[in-house]
């Protein structure tokens with residue numbers, strides 16, 4: 001998909017069909033994560049947990065019944081906020097790749113906020129000791145077609161000096 005079209009069609013998906021995500025597509029999404037820019041990469045490189053097992057998915061709260069969730073976890077950061085920013089870069093790269101592959105997807109913080117307090121799930125998902133789940137991407141096939149924006153319209157306030 002053309003890059004501008006990818007940007008214009010990325011929208012949060014909260015209704016997924018039961019159709020599983022093909023292994024090749026999941027792999028491309030995972031590879032896109034490794035192309036993200038990272039702060040302090042020697043100390044603060046995130047790890048990914050790809051969850052497609054139905055039993056494991058059932059233990060995650062706030063994933064909108066998506067058939068796949070990729071959790072991004074980071075080690076403690078020596079500089080405040082770097083882990084969160086790295087996780088954000090990684091999730092956004094995956095979101096754009098998923099969009100370009102025709103997959104519905106949504107950036108999720110809530111699921112990881114819950115997971116951080118759930119020792120049993122942290123073990124079940126084999127999140128490495130000392131790593132904190134900071135963000136996630138839920139993905140699958142959306143029930144509804146995405147309404148593609150017709151043109152670039154800025155939503156953010158911008159000050160030009």
Ligand SMILES: Cc1cc2nc3c(=O)[nH]c(=O)nc-3n(C[C@H](O)[C@H](O)[C@H](O)COP(=O)(O)O)c2cc1C
Nearest residue numbers: 010011012013014062088106107108109110111135
């Ligand atoms: C850092 C971050 C955390 C988010 N966490 C959640 C979440 O936990 N649950 C949820 O339903 N949506 C979550 N979202 C999705 C936002 O609600 C969504 O991106 C926003 O409403 C804009 O809609 P759009 O993505 O369709 O443009 C999150 C988005 C970001 C960037």
